[in-house]
Structure formats: structure tokens, C-alpha cells
Amino acid sequence: MTRLTESSNLRTLPAIDLDMRYAWLCHPVTVAGVLVLLLNDHLLKPVWPGFVTGKLSDVAGLVVAPPLVALLCRRRADLAATVLTGALFTLVKTTETGAEAASHAWTYLAGPSRVLADPTDLLALPALALAWWVRGHSLRHPSSARWRVVVTMPLAVLAVTATSGMPLPPSAEAVEVDRGGRIHVQTDGMTALASDDGGSTWSEVSGDRDRRGQSAQCVPGAATRCYQVVQGRMGVEQSDDGGRTWRPAWQLSADDQERVNRRHDRRGELRSMALGVQARPGGHVVVVANGLDGIVVRDTSGTWRHVGWPGAEPAAVDVDREWRVAVFLAACMLFGGAGAGLRRYSRSYTGFALAACLGLLPLLGTGPDFPFVGTEELGLYVIGLLAVLTGTTVCFALAVAGRARPVPAAVGLLTAPLVYASAYLPFAGWAEGTPDSYWLATALAVLLTALVLLASAVAVRNDARRANPYFDGASTSSPT
Secondary structure, eight states: OHHHHHHHHHHHHHHHHHHHHHHHHTSHHHHHHHHHHHHIIIIIHHHSOSHHHHHHHHHHHHHHHHHHHHHTSSSOOHHHHHHHHHHHHHHHHHOHHHHHHHHHHHHHHHSSOBOOOOGGGGGGTTHHHHHHHHHHHHHHSOOOOHHHHHHHHHHHHHHHHHHHOBOOOOOEEEEEEOTTSOEEEEESSSEEEEESSTTSSOEEEEOOTTOOOBSEEEETTEEEEEEEEOTTSSEEEEESSTTSSOEEEEEOOHHHHHHHHHHOSOGGGOSOOEEEEEEETTEEEEEEEOBTTOEEEEOTTSOEEEEESTTSOOOOOOOHHHHHHHHHHHHHHHHHHHHHTOSSOHHHHHHHHHHHHHHHHHHHTOSTTOSOOSHHHHHHHHHHHHHHHHHHHHHHHHHHHTTOOHHHHHHHHHHHHHHHHHHHHHHHHHHTTSSSOHHHHHHHHHHHHHHHHHHHHHHHHHHHHHHOTTOOSSOOOOOO
């Protein structure tokens, strides 16, 4: 009888094991992660795109993914599923190869998608610890409600799939004018843009990907006036003698070209690819397909107008490089202010403050080989994170123990945001076209930052003189 009971128990072990694995997925914290993913990706991200919503998806995804991966294993492999999730997440976020592979995978599973390498997303990795805690809690308090599995499983798969990819941007590739006078701009997708009024307004229609555009065309009824796209860049040339000689008709300034380059990260398609010419009452119009940047239209008056993608907000100009410099300078100002008022431990404070500021460089992606491409760079990132955490903690302790004077500390705390604003806002304005010149934005940033630093230095120096009448700018020692 005992043998029969033991055999029966053994036969029920796989079912029990499966229930325990489902319990991890159906735990309230995991279910909450699924709901956060769905809410964040379908509501919050479209309304408030940015750092917070992006990282929220990463944190929730790392909570939900390990129990899903564990279910793919024939036997219990919770630790392996958690480690594999972290390793794949790190590979995708720190290497272009991993991001490209993830893009192909999610395109196959969920339609056209794009995954970008972003080392700052590694800040979400501690969420794996929460997932592991949930796993342990689910083992101690399993739930046998099968309806939770039926509800949670499809929602979890949908949520993880939705948050892992981003739609590929369209690319305008060809222009043609049909016999009815409608202008079609073909894209690399299954839709096209169409205009019945010479490019003044546009609507979306079904596309035909088999048609090829023309790189040059003459005005119907006026063969001496011709247009052609400039090979390899965004621009159009014009000929008034039937194509014997050419001169620029439309082209981007150096600053506009830089803004376009920063607006799109697939620079190989940032060029004029095709054009179409249509005779209209009072003149003619020219429509140019500019790849990722949409379309440009010349109206009958001869004015060139950048249309982009009708009805869509233009992509933001990437000024991350300038943002990182501004953050680094603000951090230096923050540490420097407190250090300038120390009565003791100034050398130790300076060393740890320097370590913390230098540790920011790999975290902000300003190192020489970022984004990451290998384990050495990943190690540098981890070292930078440890340097920032350790340096900040020790500096705070030394500032308290060294009895830092309140005025320099307050100067550092208050002027750090001013340094950030003076170093970054001119470039944020340049991204919007004011000022138009990148050189002028750089000059403004340097000038404003220098003024803030000078005012801070004067305030700290005056405080030092009040604290020590014998302060001469180089020493705080009094005469003997």
C-alpha cells in the first residue's frame, strides 16, 4: 500500500511543479507588472514620451519576463530563466548587434518593430531582484486558481511583445503623377501619400511598392526646365537648358542638415531619392521624396516648402550629447560647491568627488566607444556606476564630518541647475531653430556657463574671506 501511495505521489509531481511555475506568473506583483506594461505602452508613452515612461517599461518588463521564460523550459529552471533574461536584456541594450537581432525577432513576432541600444536602460536591472523575490514568495504562497493563468498568460505575452519593439519610421521613396492629375508619394510600407491639389494637402492611400521613382524629370510642356535630385544627399538641382547645365534649386543649410541627421538615426536613407513634376495653372510643382525626412514641395510660385510627413509631429532633434555635457558640468558644480567650504578632509573629498564625476562619463555614454560593444565596455559601465555611488556616499559623509560651510554648499546646490540650464538650453533652442546656427548656440552656452561659474566663484571667495580674514585666495592659514 505504501508503494502505491508513493508511486501516486510521484505521478502528481509534474502537475504540482507546473502549478508552482504558473504561480510565479500569476503572483499579484507579476500581474501588476503586466498591467503597468499595458497602461504605460498604450497610454502613458504616447502622451508623455521620455525617460520616465521608457524606464518604467524596462522595469515592468524585467518583472514579467522571467516567469514567462521559465514556462518555456520543460523543467523548473527559475534561476536560469532570470539570469538569461538579464543577460539578453544587457546584450540588447549595450550592443548594436543585440539590438538589431532583437529588432528582427520582434518584427517576426509582432510586425515591423525596432529596438534601440541604450545603455542607460541597464538602470532597470535591479528589477530582476524583485522578480526573484516574487518567485520565492509564490513558492511559499502558491495559488491554484487556474482562471488566473487563462487571464494572465495572454496579457503577459501581449504586454511584453508590445513593449519590446517600436514601429519602423516610414521612408518616402518614389513620386509619380497619374493620368488623373493626382500626385502619389510611395513609401517603403503598404501605404502612400496622395495629393489632388498640387501638394497643398495630402491624404493616406494604399501604396504600390513595385513602382520605381524617377531621379530626374522635365516640366510637361516645357522641356527646357528640368529637375534632378542630388546624388547622395538631400537637394535638388535645376536646369533651364534641357539638362546641359545644372544649378542648385533647393538644398539644406549645414545647420538644417545637421538637425535632420540628428532627427533620424538611419543616416543612409537621409537623401533625396526621387521626384515628380506636374504642370499646374500658373506654373508647375515639384514633389521630392526625401526618405525618412518625408517630402518637400515646390509650389507654382517657386517657393520650396518642407512638408515632412503630413499630419505627423516631426521627430525630435537628438541633443543627447549636449545634454550629457550639461549634466556632467552640473555634477562637478554640485560637488565643487560643497568641497570649497570644507574645513577638514578636503583632499579626501576632492579625490572621491573626482571619482564620482569621472564615473558619470560611462553612465552618460560619453566614453570613447559608446554605445557598448563588448564585455570590456560593460565592465567600464559597472565600474562607473560603483564610482558614482561610492563617491557620492563618501563625499556626503566627508562634508558632514568636515563641517562644510553652508554658503559654498548652498552655492553649489543652487548653481548646479543654472550650470545645467546655461550649458543645455542654447542647444535645445538650436534644435527648434532658435538660434539657427550651432556655432552661435555653442558660443551662448560657453558664455552663460562661464558667467554662472564666475558668479559662483565670487560668492565662494567672499564667504571664505568672511570666514578667515587672512584668506588670500591661495591659502587659508593665518600668520604666526
